[in-house]
Amino acid sequence: MKPQRILLAGGSGFLGGELAKYFSALGWEVVVLTRSPKSRTDVVREVVWDARTVGDWARELEGATAVVNLTGRSVDCRYNAKNRREIMDSRVNSTRVVGQAIAKCKAPPRVWLNSSTATVYKHTFGSAHDESSREMDSVAEAKDAFSVEVAQAWERALFEEMDGRLLTSLPKTRRVALRTALVLGLGRNSVFPVLRRLTNLGLGGRQGSGKQFVSWIHEADFCRAVEWIIAQDELAGPVNLCAPNPLTNAEMMGGLCKVRRMPFGLPAAEWMLELGAFFLRTETELILKSRRVVPGRLLASGFEFRFRQFREAVADLEKRMTART
Template identity: 35%
Template sequence: MRVAVAGSSGLVGSALVPELRQAGHEVVRLVRRPPRAADEREWDPPAGRIDEGALDGVDAVVNLSGAGVGDRRWTHARKQVLLDSRIEPTEVLAGAVAERGIGVLVNASGVHFYGDGGDRVLDEAAPRGRGFLSDLCRDWEAATQRARDAGSRVVLARFGHVLAGGGLLGRLRPIFRLGLGGRLGRGDQYVPWIHRADHVAAIRFVLEHGSISGPVNLCAPHPVTNIELTRALSRALRRPAPWAVPRVALRVVVGELADEMLMSQRAVPKVLADNGFEFRYSKLEDALAELEASGVGSQT
């Protein structure tokens, strides 16, 4: 299979490309600058442009585009960046998939689609919730409509927190190493997580399984609460985590983003499980232990 990947330099994309190649697939990387390697093709989402021939012979497109949600405080301008960095590229790629008759589009989204679910188990049939990120995920997924209308198989890959050198752990590790780690709010909110190795394996799985379409939760089968995550990371790093950050203090530091950080999403990967996907790291302790043993922790 010849696969075009947008967002190939990010946390997920940088691991997905070698995963696909090792499995025997050919990969074309879509980049937003002049190509510097034989496998790169230039595209410009704001201009709606993809280089001539960039998608020739492509069987599937994987779209991982999107600015980091938790990278900085949410201002009005930052919210617009979060929207534009997702909606525009998705519309461009969905249109290209439709026009060229490409059979598959795997498009990133997030389990934030479900909003605050409390302690309810959230599989792919759960309804959309409320909040900025829920609305963003709705619009992000809706931007794939042209590909669906053209008959392409569209997978809406709803990401949990990907555990790797960056992302959630990249932000938490330095704090915990200083002995300043602790739970957020009451700590009873569920955190959907997945080891990066399982994450990229799951993307390859949905690419290769033609019966899978629509929403797919990409998260481990055992979501944990924030306090369970705090304790597990404390043990993995051998650092105490005695603190608690109340909601009011979190809002002072990160503003509106605090409300999203304290949302509970007990998301489970029902579609993956029903189709026989096997996780290498189904337990948080095993995932953290592997990341520390592999030296990922030293990268942050």
Template identity: 40%
Template sequence: MPSSPVDAHTGRVVIGGSTGFMGRYLAPRYRAAGREVVTISRSGADIAWGDQAAIDSAVDGAALVIGLAGKSVNCRYTPENRAEIFRSRLETTASLRTAILHADAPPALWVNSSTATIYRHAEDRPMTESTGEIGTGFSVDVATSWERALFADDLPATRRVALRSAIVLGHGGVLGPLRGLARLGLGGAAHDGRWPISRARRAAGTGHEFAARRGSQRFSWIHVEDVARVIDLLERTPSLEGPVNASSPNPVDNTTFMATVRRVLGARIGPPLPRWMLELGAIGIRTETELVLKSRWVLPEKLEAAGFTFSYPTLEGAVRESHDRPD
């Protein structure tokens, strides 16, 4: 269950994109701390996207705005899905920015989702906020456009943070599908390999190029409770702004990640999955192999400098909690 924030601030919290994995975790957490929470989503929330007057009213006088909205990237990168991935992020971020621009009492802090995928495929060294290299391709274009939308316009009274989150673990999320695969004996490491990339996919930047070998691609991750606690830290620490990597200080490789999932679930069998099998499987379940084959090696430089202590610093503890498996 979500914990209550430690030394929480007071004041209204506005959560845009409240029906997703993170929003469903954060809203009850803030309410448990006694804070007023206003949610925005396409449906099932206090306010619907598109009702700019209501969004303006909610943001005016709020203490914290959190932007989480965006179509999931766990889909095939068709032209229609690519357009919706961009639109869902840029329009909702612009809506929050407009509300802050119009506010008589603007929020002190606006935390908006970004992604650690903004960095290049990295097998040689980790990416930090100060030394990380921005990558190329569709996913990176989404991330950089999202951050530009966040930092556009002059908002002198509002500090802005782009939360470059690694893969978020917790009850549900990415571990849900992996649980079923592991129990079927399909929880092995994802092995990259050569695969034809069409001219159209190459032009769109959606074709993954063969790079890491034998499951060596890095897997950066963070537990959902630590994401919530990072936002608590951001409220308490006025010096933190701009891009912030939300990632455990202990990333692993794909082989270790999948072995940990199998061990926690008691799934003994998990042979490696070659690229051809991954590609066919991705077509079948309507997703993209980049999500498991890109090497994301990210370290939380700013958080560690600010003295942040992770509740789940190691992968095994995070996976066990996510599956209700005690040590």
């Protein structure tokens, strides 16, 4: 029997790397769409695309089981005009072109999963957002106007728009927006090694008030959830990819200190974070927005998390990190 094929558009980064390993291990054929293909030592095939226009790469979609679009310029940068444009365009243009390519397929993929973000939901210290929440306004305190705008445009490109028209021409392809929270893993671009380093330096205290919520998911559960969604024919629309137990920033940093056996962690006030973010060329919104999001649809469909608690997830990553060194 021919193996199932999965296309990972923008799959050369952190999450694409994890999914490529995961689906290769399951015996799937894995194709990564990238602007700079490289030769690899594993079975994964890299195919060139420009993330903007339909080209030869689109043939890879014929007969594929799934396409996952992970493309996006990193948000870990200063939000100046150039970076804002790249952040927005890389997400919206890649989403549009995947849709256009699927529309031209004779045998389109059964399912199209497109990255989105848990940041789409409103900054909150109140009850958690599941997918039924319609609260998506930005809040000045969270400085999240741009991120929310990007998240909404990204999902519009997936569900509604194509060439300015409603995207109703993909009757055979189920569409899912992956509203992904912070993915905890060991790969390049994962935030876990950064938090670990801060903790080692004695800087593992609360950041800002420490009351803001952090939604997260272990990289293994991220991959398992993607496989689960591909298999669930009734799951379409937005799906939150996050563990069921978000925690506050103070609890998160305290948990890291415990796991690292650090007796103290100096807190960082908001002004220190602003200063640090300026010198590190990043934005404090990534730390200060309160993201309290739960995986309503994954749980309702019967998905079982391997890592439900932050401490368990971090202990697992820590063990693997130590085994590597």
